[in-house]
Amino acid sequence: MNEAPLLAFENVHKYFGETHVLKGIDLGVDEGELVVVIGPSGSGKSTLLRCANRLEEIQEGEIRLAGTPLTASDADVNRLRQRIGMVFQSFNLFPHKTAAGNVTLAPRKVRGIADEKAEERAETLLERVGLSDQRDSYPAELSGGQQQRVAIARALAMDPDVMLFDEVTSALDPELVGEVLGVMRDLAAEGMTMMVVTHEMGFAREVADRIVLMADGEIVETGEPERFFTDPETERAEQFLSKLL
Amino acid sequence: MSETGTGGPIASDETFRRLGMAAALVVALSVGAFLALLFLSGHVIPGRQLINYGLLAELAQPSSDYYGAYINILQVFLLTAVMSVICGVFVGLGRISKTPLTAGIARLYVEFFRGTPFLFQIMAIYYGVPAFFEPGTFPLTNFTWPAAIVALTLNHAAYSGEALRGGIESLPTGQMEAARSLGMSYVQAMRNVVLPQAWRNAVPAVGNDLIILVKDTSLLSVIAFPELISQFQYTYSQQFEAWAPLVLVGVFYLTITVPLSALVNYAGEVADPSRRAEP
């Protein structure tokens, strides 16, 4: 790809009070690319993801979506967020809505799409995540894995240009991790641009186009998964990988 | 050691259960004895009839002024219940606002209306507001009703606002974040995601406040609002009979508060917390 990256981080700095959590991040995610961000806890990888959706504000630098600066003070945040889907560790489904209700809410309220059309679309999306039989279930009636798949369908309902996944399997029982990763695998295969923060190294190695290792608020190393996992360039990466074994 | 205690100062569960039952029984028997004495006093103590049943029947007749008073408090209650809950939503939203000015004003509002007695507020409005006008020039000639409605609304909006704030703050922040991440504006997220859930959390507290609202109408007697306590005072000063009007007034209040309390419990069950997602 010769064009500029779809999602670009440029010298991004973020502070929580006195704590410097992102120390000048430069990173680009190309269209159709799947970037997996890994690193020890506290490395700033989740914060980086949240900054990309303006759930956190940055203090320095810029983040652009298809060339549009989304961190500018006059950016139309609501419009930009529609183009960036986000899936959370804790699902954050709306408990007062059914699975279908969760998926249709934003298209109806934000886009003004007619109920019937939104329902049809929800049907398709829930089928895509393997939950067409659960459309009328409330979140509390679903397993964690099912809830997370509804959350993915909900994010997809806004037809985002890029999807952000923030440790989406960390809160799941081990036997439920697979179904969520499966959905993500399918998405990647369909060419969705994705930025994934995860501890699932198997998934990272198998699906990622590129691995980004973060530590202490900095990017330590990036690279092709195969090369990164077998022959890390930096000592920090080697250390991190050795602890996983 | 399967026992709950090892001879400590606090009673064992079984003893505690029995003590509780005994205490409840004593209370129930005392109340029963009191009521029997009250209602059957003429038979129990010769010549000492506490409830003048003739007067009670007279006061309970359809033409009695007590019904007018009852209708009055029902009307003022229904009106201010709706208004105070609506205003309470705005107070609650103000309290959780990230804008310091809005949050500050909302906070002052709540502090004032919760921090001063309702009696003070109703007097400040009914006697204080017309004092801004020259004698005889105050334009609202029947200020009792507006004063009552405004005072009850302002006071109870503070309480339902705080109840709603509690309901909002008890929601995981992820709810707002998820809604915003889908591109909803703050207002859309509040309206469609946060408030419907916060409302369910707030139902017991708001319902409780509505019951207090019914009882607060009694304080309107100080502004010559024709309500039940004034009616009692009137009968009492005319007839020197306490219990006949007291029984009637008590029954009237309970005909509002008991169904209301049942409604609140029902609403609380409908707002089933088990529907809330685990984090």
Add this chain to the structure above:
Amino acid sequence: MGGGDDGTESETDGTPTEAETVRVASGIPYPPFEMMENGEPTGFDYDMGAAIFEEQMGREMEFLDRSFDGIISGLQNGNYRVIMSAMTITEDRKENIDFSDPYFTAYQTVAVLENSDISSKAGLRGKTVAVQKGTTGAEAADDLQTEFDGDLTVSRYDSSASAFNAVLNNQAVAVINDNTVSAEYVNQNDEELRFVMGDGVAAEQRDDPPEYLTLSIEEYGIAFRKDDDEFRERINEILATLRENGTYDDIYSTYFAG
């Protein structure tokens, strides 16, 4: 003077004992009959009480503030010995309590805004009048309501001040209340308030009726329990004495003009 009879042993040792303290209940404030001044009760009733119980009987008086609308049951329950609270002698009340001989005559009057167009009793038809709860003024208003076939609204306030405020605040067109109490308010606010003038019941029953419209005449009495006859008769004697020796006139002129 009825001195020297039973129950005045205190004259021997000089200091009255607790048991001889006379507890007097009064619905304060109801100026000028009873009100607080610098934290102490005062007023016509208070001074009369002091003259009767302290000067004439040599006892201590305890002047208690009690809500007027429950004051009679307190007497019946024995919470105090007598009521001195500008209380009108009525047949209704006599069913429950006894009264001394009248010690004051009051008229129920109608006070309105100075610029009011009400000039007679008939002018009150269809209007709202303010009264103090439990007073004879409230009863006079009730009677008037009956006379008007219900075409009169009666707003009942906790105090006479609130009732007058209601008129000043346009919540009622008139206050129906005792002439003496109303005169206090009218004199204090003579720019804003006035009496409705004209003949009334006083003209039918008295030789020297007042100029203002009178809805009814009442006589005030000291209230006693039904079983307290001996004490009541003793007080009646003292009341006569006070009228004879000029004490009554002194007290009257302290609180009332004319």
